[in-house]
Structure formats: structure tokens, C-alpha cells
Amino acid sequence: MLSKKTKYGLKALTFLAKQEEKKPIQIIEIAQAENISQKFLETILLSLRKSGFLGSKKGKGGGYYLIKDPKEIQMIAVMRVLEGPIAMVPCVSLNFYETCDDCPDENSCGVHKLMMQVRDANLEVYKNTTLYDLIS
Amino acid sequence: MLSKKTKYGLKALTFLAKQEEKKPIQIIEIAQAENISQKFLETILLSLRKSGFLGSKKGKGGGYYLIKDPKEIQMIAVMRVLEGPIAMVPCVSLNFYETCDDCPDENSCGVHKLMMQVRDANLEVYKNTTLYDLIS
């Protein structure tokens, strides 16, 4: 299952990407438009800013805005920040690799084999999709 | 993340598929070979039996065994039983479709668009992989 965090994060990003002007948008405006709890969204946007996707401005007229062009934002990077590793098991993760305690030999493990294929299929999608693709 | 239930279920299935003779194998033997809690595995095997993947025999000499040839067992069916829907959001699920309360229009929803592609990529893998592929 996709977490609400990821879902809301993606919705916020698409909302910002759809803006004509690139001026800051308030959290509350995004929250209302996308039916998201404002406080929850606040923490999500914060992590997106810390990850380099968003910029922010404080005070009156403040809010969040996209730093990069939507065409330059790959879903693979967004998903890793919001949802975590692409792989469904750590033993096939490219960025968060860990051995399984219970598994004596990865190469003869059927789960490993299957999950490698699943990982690759997902990587393919996320690498070839940008934020722009989601709004067009 | 892949749940332990799914991981253990897949391991049990591959263990059974690897058997030369197709006589019943006791839960405890699978549990020990694959480092799984016996009682937890018991509930997993039960659901695999109820779903038609396994047969069982009670009493001395009893245990679980595969009903079909590993080449006839598609991962798509196994995954749906163990892990649930393939789709990451109900609004793109083929078998468990539900609308999102928060989303006024699926067709203009970026999350929907992305998750359709992810679903299709995963379906492709799970449909084209059999239990036999995992042990060979």
C-alpha cells in the first residue's frame, strides 16, 4: 500500500507543478484543494524541502514552491524520499542493502529472485516518469 | 515492504516445490529449514491451503504438499493471497477497486496516473513468473 504521506506528498507536488505563476503557495491552500490535514501536510512539505524538491518563504506572502522544472523531477527521487526504498526487501535494495538473517544464500533464494525482478520493473517506471508526466 | 507473511509463504512454497517426492512435509520441517516460527507458519500454510495452492494430510505421516505443478502456479495468484492487492492504491486495483474519497476526478489525478503504471509493471512480472522460475 502507498502510504498517505506519499500520496499527499505527490498530490502537493502536482498541485505546485500545475501553478502558472511560480510564486509561493500557502500550506493551507494546498491542504484545502487536495483534502489533506494541514498539520500533516506541513511535515510532509518540510521533508520535501529538506530533500531539495521545494523552496519556502516565511511570513506574509510566504509558502512553498517548486525549485526545479517538473520535467527535471524524476519520480524515483520523489518516491525514495516519501515512501523509502523502492525494493520490497532489503536484500535487493540498491540504496539500502541489508542481508536477511534468516537466509543462508541469496543466490538460491526464490524470494530474492522474484523481488529483484519486481524492483527492476518499478525502477523502470519511476526513472522514466517525471512530475511533468503526472500533470499532462 | 514485503510482509513477513508473504516472505514466509513464498519460502514455504519454494521449499515444497523443491521436494523430489511429493509426499506431505510437516510444518515443523519447513519452519526449521527456513527459520520461521512454526506457529506463524501454520496460519500461513492454512491460508495457502484454503486458497487452493496446498493440500494437507493430518496425523502421522501428514503435512502439506503442493497440489499443482510449480510451472502452473503464477506468482500473481500467490501474491494476491499472501500480500493482497497488487495495486498500491485502491483506485487502480483491478480486483479490489475503490474510489478515493478525497479525489474528485481520477482521470486528472497524478497519483492515479503514476500508480496505474506501477500496477501494470508489477502485474507483468507476477504474471510471467511461476513458482518453478523461483527454484530454477
Next chain:
DNA sequence: TATTACCCTATAGATTTTATAGGATAAACA
């Protein structure tokens, strides 16, 4: 300096996952 709106961490509440308990049922075999 008052107001606005993001910053940040901790933690409460809800849900799901993981695992166990404990007896019921059925088959094998002496």
C-alpha cells in the same frame, strides 16, 4: 512591532503486522 506563515520536535492515537495460545479434529497404527 504586530501579523503572518513556515519551522521543528515530541508524542498521542489508530491501525496493521507479527506472533502465540490453546484446544478441536482427523488420521495412523499398535
Next chain:
DNA sequence: TGTTTATCCTATAAAATCTATAGGGTAATA
């Protein structure tokens, strides 16, 4: 026929994770 063996089945406890909120801090604007 009675004992042993091993699955059947449901409820529930324990743990982990996800979702959401609280509540004050900080910086920018006017």
C-alpha cells in the same frame, strides 16, 4: 479401540508502523 501424531481454527496479545496533532519557535513582511 485407544494412543499418538499432526493439522485445523479462532481469538487475542505484543510489537511495530502509520497517521495526525500539539504547541511553541523563527523569520519575513508591512
